[in-house]
Amino acid sequence: MERMIKRHDLIILGGGAAAFSAAIRADRNGAETLMIDGGTIGGTCVNVGCVPSKRLLAVGDQFFRVANRPFPGLHLEDGWSAEFRAVIRSKDRLVADLRKAKYAEVLASLKDVDYVRGQAAFVSPHEVKVGAERYEGDKFVIGTGSSPTIPPVPGIDKVDYITNVEALSLKDRPDSMIVLGGRALGLEFAQMYQHLGTQVTVLQRSGRIVPEEEPEISQYLQQYLKEDGIEIHTGAELLSAEQRNGRKVVVARVGARKRTFEGDELLLATGRTPNTAGLNLPSARVEAKEDHGVKVDSEMRTTAPHIFAAGDVIGKPMLETAAAKEGYIAAENALADRGLKMDYRAVPHAVFTNPAVASVGATDAQANADGQIRCECNTILLKQVPKPIIVEDTRGLVKIVAEAKSHKILGVHILASLAPDMIHEGVLAVKHGLTLEDIIDTVHVFPTHSEATSSRPSHSSRMRTSSVAAPCSRARGGWSAERKLDLSETTRTRHTGRAGRQPKSANWVSEAFRTCSE
Numbered sequence: 001m002e003r004m005i006k007r008h009d010l011i012i013l014g015g016g017a018a019a020f021s022a023a024i025r026a027d028r029n030g031a032e033t034l035m036i037d038g039g040t041i042g043g044t045c046v047n048v049g050c051v052p053s054k055r056l057l058a059v060g061d062q063f064f065r066v067a068n069r070p071f072p073g074l075h076l077e078d079g080w081s082a083e084f085r086a087v088i089r090s091k092d093r094l095v096a097d098l099r100k101a102k103y104a105e106v107l108a109s110l111k112d113v114d115y116v117r118g119q120a121a122f123v124s125p126h127e128v129k130v131g132a133e134r135y136e137g138d139k140f141v142i143g144t145g146s147s148p149t150i151p152p153v154p155g156i157d158k159v160d161y162i163t164n165v166e167a168l169s170l171k172d173r174p175d176s177m178i179v180l181g182g183r184a185l186g187l188e189f190a191q192m193y194q195h196l197g198t199q200v201t202v203l204q205r206s207g208r209i210v211p212e213e214e215p216e217i218s219q220y221l222q223q224y225l226k227e228d229g230i231e232i233h234t235g236a237e238l239l240s241a242e243q244r245n246g247r248k249v250v251v252a253r254v255g256a257r258k259r260t261f262e263g264d265e266l267l268l269a270t271g272r273t274p275n276t277a278g279l280n281l282p283s284a285r286v287e288a289k290e291d292h293g294v295k296v297d298s299e300m301r302t303t304a305p306h307i308f309a310a311g312d313v314i315g316k317p318m319l320e321t322a323a324a325k326e327g328y329i330a331a332e333n334a335l336a337d338r339g340l341k342m343d344y345r346a347v348p349h350a351v352f353t354n355p356a357v358a359s360v361g362a363t364d365a366q367a368n369a370d371g372q373i374r375c376e377c378n379t380i381l382l383k384q385v386p387k388p389i390i391v392e393d394t395r396g397l398v399k400i401v402a403e404a405k406s407h408k409i410l411g412v413h414i415l416a417s418l419a420p421d422m423i424h425e426g427v428l429a430v431k432h433g434l435t436l437e438d439i440i441d442t443v444h445v446f447p448t449h450s451e452a453t454s455s456r457p458s459h460s461s462r463m464r465t466s467s468v469a470a471p472c473s474r475a476r477g478g479w480s481a482e483r484k485l486d487l488s489e490t491t492r493t494r495h496t497g498r499a500g501r502q503p504k505s506a507n508w509v510s511e512a513f514r515t516c517s518e
């Protein structure tokens with residue numbers, strides 16, 4: 001027997017970043033709100049996503065750095081070991097603390113928001129059911145997140161594979177692991193486990209890892225990960241998977257060769273699928289896209305005018321920050337009809353390996369795609385920047401894509417240990433249409449990694465150690481996915497064209513950009 005419970009101004013489906021952001025706005029609007037959450041409160045990010053993965057990456061990074069790359073003069077007399085179970089326990093405590101502080105206590109403070117646990121499904125445009133209960137709402141925000149995509153590899157359903165959920169809570173550290181997927185999640189898990197002592201093999205379908213990033217970044221990052229000991233195979237076509245005596249076996253065609261890979265664990269990191277399957281969207285007249293994500297406009301409104309959606313459930317970019325912003329916009333537009341729009345141009349993203357990747361705005365290829373913009377780019381190697389030299393952290397680069405005539409910054413792409421913190425200057429530049437000169441004119445702290453994108457008046461000419469500048473694809477034929485990185489080539493750009501010139505401005509960015517654009 002189904003029961004109807006009181007009508008709410010807003011019903012939010014989900015209990016993660018998007019849902020919480022919507023709930024906080026709804027409470028501030030004084031709306032009678034119901035949150036229906038089928039998972040652990042807080043959703044993916046705090047429980048099985050950003051928080052635990054960044055914790056374990058940091059632990060692995062510290063362990064690996066001290067064991068393998070200590071500063072000269074430091075000696076580990078008695079060796080150095082990682083107690084895996086204790087590492088996981090401390091991660092669990094952190095997750096529990098943050099879940100309580102950032103979600104459970106926040107929810108308790110929202111006086112107009114009720115909370116129900118369970119899986120919700122629409123039964124009509126204004127009603128959802130959870131088990132035997134029915135709930136009626138004027139407006140809705142769908143924020144049901146996403147789940148790991150299982151690749152269609154023959155035999156995979158008979159293998160005890162793991163996803164991000166299990167990989168963050170293994171009882172024992174495996175000796176070996178195969179990771180399917182060479183994008184953000186796959187590489188983060190690969191380096192996390194490699195740093196903790198597991199032998200990791202990454203199989204990536206496309207021709208390079210992190211294929212949406214600048215080719216230089218893919219290439220350098222792959223080189224660094226290999227130096228860490230990770231085996232990486234790109235262009236790998238997965239043919240089959242099976243389990244033999246508990247070991248996981250994957251057969252793939254790599255180039256012209258059929259190869260067999262074996263590991264103690266098989267981790268799937270081949271993308272995420274929006275959680276829409278159980279929502280019965282047609283009964284609410286909400287349409288989904290081909291990738292199963294809910295179709296929304298820039299105001300987060302679905303094809304049903306009173307139903308909004310936010311977060312991973314609408315598809316890419318699938319970031320915590322985007323989910324929270326979308327949830328806020330969805331709730332404000334649903335309840336106050338404010339006409340707020342989501343602008344993705346300046347939404348940054350990161351891959352938290354070491355060195356990490358962080359990007360915002362257009363890549364070189366995107367800026368040149370339609371031939372409308374004449375852009376110029378430069379690539380600055382971190383080994384030219386004082387702070388990375390000082391702390392022996394010179395792996396990486398900064399690439400700036402700018403409009404040739406106006407010098408307006410269109411995109412910033414960083415590979416550096418501190419890239420996720422460095423990117424925000426680029427975010428502001430892209431968001432507010434700043435030029436290279438705006439950045440150059442701004443005084444920054446010396447010495448910092450951020451000098452790779454900023455003004456540094458008095459040190460550049462003294463400390464410059466090598467040349468820069470990989471030109472933009474259209475301007476000089478530049479980078480393509482196929483082209484291999486050749487450091488001597490970047491040096492040649494300088495030597496043949498401008499050897500012996502004195503910089504007009506003692507500044508990394510201006511000098512590098514001039515090298516590229518003149």
Ligand SMILES: Cc1cc2nc3c(=O)[nH]c(=O)nc-3n(C[C@H](O)[C@H](O)[C@H](O)COP(=O)(O)OP(=O)(O)OC[C@H]3O[C@@H](n4cnc5c(N)ncnc54)[C@H](O)[C@@H]3O)c2cc1C
Nearest residue numbers: 014016017018038039043044049120145311312318319320
């Ligand atoms: C390993 C990993 C690392 C990540 N690292 C980062 C990072 O460093 N930075 C970053 O920005 N992003 C990161 N992300 C992405 C980020 O976690 C997500 O983009 C974000 O958590 C999405 O929030 P959401 O509210 O849309 O969904 P979720 O947080 O997934 O919340 C959705 C909730 O809805 C529940 N639900 C599902 N169906 C129903 C239903 N029918 N009824 C009711 N409830 C339902 C789910 O159980 C879940 O609890 C990471 C993701 C993973 C997997």
